[in-house]
Amino acid sequence: MLTHTKLKKMKEEKDPIVMLTAYDYPSAKLAESSGVDMILVGDSLGMVVLGYDSTIPVTVEDMVHHGKAVRRGAKETYMVVDMPFMSYHSSLSETMDNAKRLMQETGAQSLKLEGAGDVLPVIHKLTKSGVPVVAHLGLTPQSVNVLGGYRVQGKDLETAETLLQEARQVEENGAIALVLECVPQQLARRIQEELSIPVIGIGAGVGTDGQVLVYHDVVEYGVERLPKFVKSYADLNTTITVALTSYVEDVKKKEFPADSHSFQMKEELIPSLYG
Ligand code: KIV
Ligand code: NA
16 A cells, blocks of 8 residues: 555656546555555535535535445555544534544545635644644635636646645645646756655646546546536446446347346246246
């Protein structure tokens, strides 16, 4: 099992860190057998698995439920679980209770939290309590209603400087890695150079220490529109639709099940079935 000490070594040795989200047993199993370094049980599950239009409705209960399934599918892979919307903001004791549940019930190696500012003391306290924290800056989807949409962050010098400052602060407060989402690649590279912890990018260019993508985007499964920063490696939407429509047709035409899919009774018993 990878540790965050090894992750830091990967940064030093310029060995790109591959992170992928997973949300259930089969996705975790395939992620692990494909050789990803880290699995993120992202609160993006709210959108790609549960069908919400943002990550805001996702609960601690949802994260525990999916985190446990992922752990069962990928026992050997470093696993990060997202703390969902407002589960680390209201009070420190509630935050600690939520973190405790997420760590103990899912078997995660670390938890991911969005933002800096008021979240910095939370990162500090969790770290001191034995919970490694992955920070998340740039486009922070839990704040979509404050940011005014899903858009690139840090495009001008002032917001870029703020982001660089926040990146330093999450490291100072103990974060073991930083996920940087939707920032210009030049700024991402600058932050990668500045920090000694690994910076894992999504929509942040090639200059980071690693990359993370959403599972359902990578294989085009259930998602209709892919963001600019995604590279698709398969088209499961088409594959699955072709398969399922063939199944429907086969049943309608009585071409499924064939004898080969069916169980047989001894020939001599059949007449007795009719009394
Ligand atoms: O929830 C998620 O999938 C994430 C990644 C996009 C980094 O936070
Ligand atoms: Na997330």
